[in-house]
Each structure stands twice: as C-alpha cells, then as structure tokens.
Amino acid sequence: MERVGQVLEKVREGNPLIHNITNVVVTNFTANGLLALGASPVMAYAKQEVAYMARIAGALVLNMGTLDEHIVEAMLIAGKSANDQGVPVLFDPVGAGATPYRTETAQSIVKQVATAIVRGNAAEISHVIGEAWQIKGVDAGEGKGDVVALAKMAAKKLGTIVAITGKVDVITDGERSYLIRNGHPILTKVTGTGCLLTSVMGAFAAVEEDILFAGASALVCYGVAAEQAAKKAANDGPGSFQIQFLNELAGITPDDVRRSGILELAE
Template structure:
C-alpha cells in the first residue's frame, strides 16, 4: 500500500489513536493527528486506560512527563492493546537521562509487546543498555553507528525501530531505510518527535505492511515539515504551517521522498 492509499485510508477510517503522552505536547499532538485525519484521544487514568485501549485502533506510550502512576497506566493500557492486537508505539523520551526513566523503559519493554519504538540515538541506546551522550531529554548523534544501533534494537525487541536525527533510520532488523526529509527548524519546536510517534501509530493502524507504513509516516512527515518551513518566519509560524501541511498531504508528496533502502 503506497502513501496515497495510506493517507486516503487514514482519512476515511479516522483511526482512534489512544495517546498516553506527556503534558508538554498534548495539544500539539492532538491537533497534528486531527490535521492528518486521525482521531486522537488522551486518556491517562488507571481506571479507564484498559477500556480506552480496548476500543482504540493504536496506542502511543510516551514517557516524557513520567511518574509511577503514569507507568502503571502504561502497563495496563499496553497489555489491553496487546490483547486486542493493535499497534503499540513506545516513545522512550529521555531514557538514559535519569535512572528512573531508564528503569521504567526497561520495565515497559519487558511487560509489553511493542510494535514500534521511536526515539533518538541516546534513547534507543539506553533501551539497549549501551552508552550514548545525553543532555537532559535530548541527545546528539554521538560517535556510534546509528543504523547498526537501530538494527540491534529492532532485533532485540522484535519490532520496527524509528531512530530520528539529521537522517532518520527505519528498520525491521533486516531492511534499513535512511530518510533525509525534514528540516532543522523541527528541533526548535517542542513535540515534533512526540507527534511523529503518534503519526507513526496512525499509519500503522491503517497499513498492512508495518515497515512500509513506518517509512511512509516518517518521510511524509518530513515532507510536510519542509513545505511548512518555506511558508514560515520562525518556530511559531512553523507550527501553524506544519499543521496545515499535514492536512494537505497527498500523492504528489511521495515524489519528494528522500529515501534510501539497504540491507542490515
């Protein structure tokens, strides 16, 4: 299923994406999913997350603003999603920055079968128990081989890995895609990575080929960012323009994909 079919199906089906995400990005994530054509819901309470995951088409687990109660909700929702068989996307925000985040990421990966892990190099390395340079909840590219890191994580956790950075890497442990879409201004706006995790969940909810759906999500997201930057005057106007461009995704955008395919 190509990008045109995925976007059309997404807008027709309006998949319900259940987000347990961080409070910093809730509004941006909801608006981004709505612009794309998905139906977002933000539900965190332990009393309802199992029920909500049970009616959702995909689940996003984001540990950006972490607490013990959030972890309990994540585990409950994740297990409910596994029982239903819907895609589960983990965004291990800041894993490696503190002991708590690192330990909770390991707990989540032990308790829940995730379909996709979306993170930067430092977060993915931390999930694997490897060293990487961290600064708060952000990480630089470091000195390691990012593709090798992504492949190792994909194989260890038996899932698709989306490793974002200047060049995004998407892999299922056998095939590796390098995607060069996007724009540096995205790093000046809080939540662009978190929203991508939710966009990947929306694409996964309607796609039949998990790896291709993830590649389409990342590349189309980057194309929308490139187009938005051309119509913006800085981070503030970029946010509005970016939402507009997500709502305008269409088949012609696929020609702008800067995607390289290789083997692991």
Template sequence: MDVQEIAKTLENVRQANPLVHNITNVVVTNFTANGLLALGASPVMAYAKEEVADMAKIAGALVLNIGTLNETEVEAMLMAGKSANEHGVPVIFDPVGAGATRYRTETAKKIVREVNVSVIRGNAAEIANVIGENWMIKGVDAGEGNGDVVVLAKKAAQQLHTIVAITGKDDVVTDGETTYVIRNGHPLLTKVTGTGCLLTSVIGAFAAVESNLLVAAASALVSYGVAAEIAAKKAGEAGPGSFQIAFLNELARVGEEDIRQYSLIEQVK
C-alpha cells in the same frame, strides 16, 4: 517502497480516521491532538487507570510516551499496553529521555519487557539506552554519538523484536533485516516542542491502518518530513512560531504529488 505505497497509506489514514489512544506527556498534549486531527486521525488522551484498558482495546493504535512520567502514569501505561496486546492493537512507544536518569531508563526497559511493542521511536541516545548501549544524552535530546545509527537501529530491532525508528538529521527505520534511511524533514522541527512526540503518534495513526508495520512507520516518517519541508518553505523565514502553524496546515494538505516531488527514502543494507 515506492511513492504510491506511501501515499496510499497516508490516504488510508484519512479515510479510516483511526482512533489513536495517547498516554503522552503534559508538554505536548495539545500539539499532539491538533497534529493528529490535521493529519486525519482521531486523538484521545485517556490516562486514568480506571479506563485505560477499555480505551486501548477499542483504539486503532496505542501510543505510550514517558516524557513527564510518574508512578501512576507508568502503571496506567502497562495496563493499557497489556490490554492492547490482548486485543491486537499496535503499541507505539516513545522512550523520551531514556538514559537521562535511572528512573527513565528503567521505566523504558520495563515497558519493552512487559508490553509487546509494535514500533519504538526515539533519537539515537534513547534507543541506545533502552538496549543498554552507551550514547550521550542531554536532558531529552541526543548528544553527539560516535556510533553507526543504522547498526544501532538493526541491533535494537533484533533485540527488542520490533520495528525501530531512530530519528535525527536522517531517519532510520528497520525491522532488523529490511532498513530504510529517510532524509526528509527540516531543522525547524527541533525548534518546536513536541514535534518528535507528535511524530510517534503519527506513526500510531499509520500503524492503525497498515498491518505491515515497517511500511506504516516508513510512510509516516516520509509524509511527516515532507510536510515539514513544505511548511519551512512557506513560513520558515518568519521563525518557529509561524512554522508550527504552517506545519499543522501541511499535515492536512500533504499528498501524493508532494511525496512524489520531495520524498527521499532509500533502502540500505
């Protein structure tokens, strides 16, 4: 995958202005909407069981995020996911906190069992717990695991029959056969609530315009990480608040020259 392909996919997002239907958590709704708007996508947050199926079928992508899950919302997610499947709409799933409680873990497993998920994005602990592997988790944050993240990602992709993106200090994205490691991003992303959740929705925006979902996910990870690095250079010394604003600005500005200069993506075996 080369710089031009990544930049072209980013540009396609901005030209298409895809509708991204988010059923996400209450903590990140505003930041997710602003981030998608900055990128060039069109966010909608629709949660009611009475409308989620209708909204999902007209969206470019559906994003399911279990950050603040409850029984009613889970039911809505399943309805939306099945509608998206029926209408060829990619489904992006973020199993926030899977492994922290039995309810979260069982809900994540239920969603991947009942919905054809196109891309699943989480930290190593979340992805591990979705497929029944042991990996320490603290709340919704990954703990220190002693496993190989590349091996974990490939195993999850093969088991779940989907694209898997495991994000952390380095990001790994794979379809189970072709695997990329992406070393873009900045530690300040961990100091702003919702940056992981927004990333999942950004992957949704890319998946809405690129049928090769591995290309879509990898392009999203690189573009997002590069924007974060530039934002950190411009405003990072002032702290996470200033970084958050700068990051939204860079999501709107990041382009081919930035990706050419900063992108660190490598295909691995």
C-alpha cells in the same frame, strides 16, 4: 512513493482512533497534529479507563515525557490490554538515559508490553538496550556511532521495529531497513515534534498491516510536510513554523509525497 501516498490516503479515509498516553508538554500539539492529518486522537490516562480505550483504538501510543508512577501504571495496563486485542503499541522512550528512573522505566515497559514500533533518537534507543550514547536532558547528542547498526541491534534485541530519528531517519525490523531523508532542522526548535511523530506513526500503523512500511511512510509524509512548512514559515521563526506545519499536515497530498519524498532501502 506511490505506495506511501496510498497509505496516507488510507489514514484519511479510515480516520483511526489513536489512544495517546503522552506527556503534558505536548498533549495539545499532538491532538491537533493527529486531527490535521486525518486521524482521531484521544488522551485517556486514568487507570480505570485505559484498558477499555486501548481495546477500541486503532493504535496505542505510550510516551514517557513526563513520568510518574501513576502514568507508568496506566501505560502498562493499557499496553497489556492493547496486546490482548492485537492493537499495535508504539513506544516513545523520551529521555531514556537522562536519569536512572527514565532508563529503568523504559526498559521495564518494553519487557512487559509487546511493541509494534519503538521510536526515539539515538541516545534514547541506545539506553533502552543498555548501550552507551551521548544525552543531555531529553535531547540526544550527535554521537559518533553507526545509527543504522544501532537500530538493527535494538530491533533484534527488543523483537520489534525500531525507528531512530535525526538528520536522516532509519527504521528497521532488524533485517529490512529504510532511510528517510526528509525533514527540516527547525523541527528541533519546536517542542513536541518528535512526540507528535510517534503518534503520526501510530495513525499509519493503524491502517497498514506492514508495520515497517507504515512507519517508513509516516516518516516520509511527516518530513515532506515539515519541508513544505519550512519554505513558507521558517524565516518567521518556530512559532510561525508550528502553525504552518499543522496546516501542511492537513494539506499534504500523495502528489506532494511522490514529488518530494526520499525513501531508500538501507544495506
């Protein structure tokens, strides 16, 4: 856990600029979460400026929670610009599998933009690579498949690091894999916690060259912050938890991570 704490400190010291093209439901929460953590968020969507913004960012996060053709065009412009400058691109295929348009859009983006990390639930990731999994709206069913095997398959098919989040998070490059056993069920009761997570992973990827470990570190820190917030506010409901979670993202320390983080190498 020592190294995870070091990456957290690098985020705080580096204050990386994270360019988010995200959905309208979570924009405010995402910006506040990144600020609390110690990163610098920017939300730029106009196709006239996204190429420039992506070039100067520490990471670019593409989130297709609320889709239209203009957003998709902006994502592709920004993604290709980030690729040209070596800026890591993180992709969150929200709701892939819920409608043909979402699935086709997700598959089109990963074909046209080189991603550093693709993060989603099992249903979303499976539909990005054309595998069947349960999905309802933009939320995954539990399913009965092997999530580690699915993540490895997706990483190899897409040629990127894949993170599948759920009760236990898995992140893999197809060869090395980590399991993260931090977090709290109340995260599922607050809209946007998954979307913010992808942006937090972007902040870690912006400061750590080992992108797989950067993603794993983000998952640990995020999960520990959620656990600490839940201890203080879960009984008061999701609204109180959301506010306390932002406080914990601001206050989490390397000592908290060393004390509570659970990071395992998977077979």
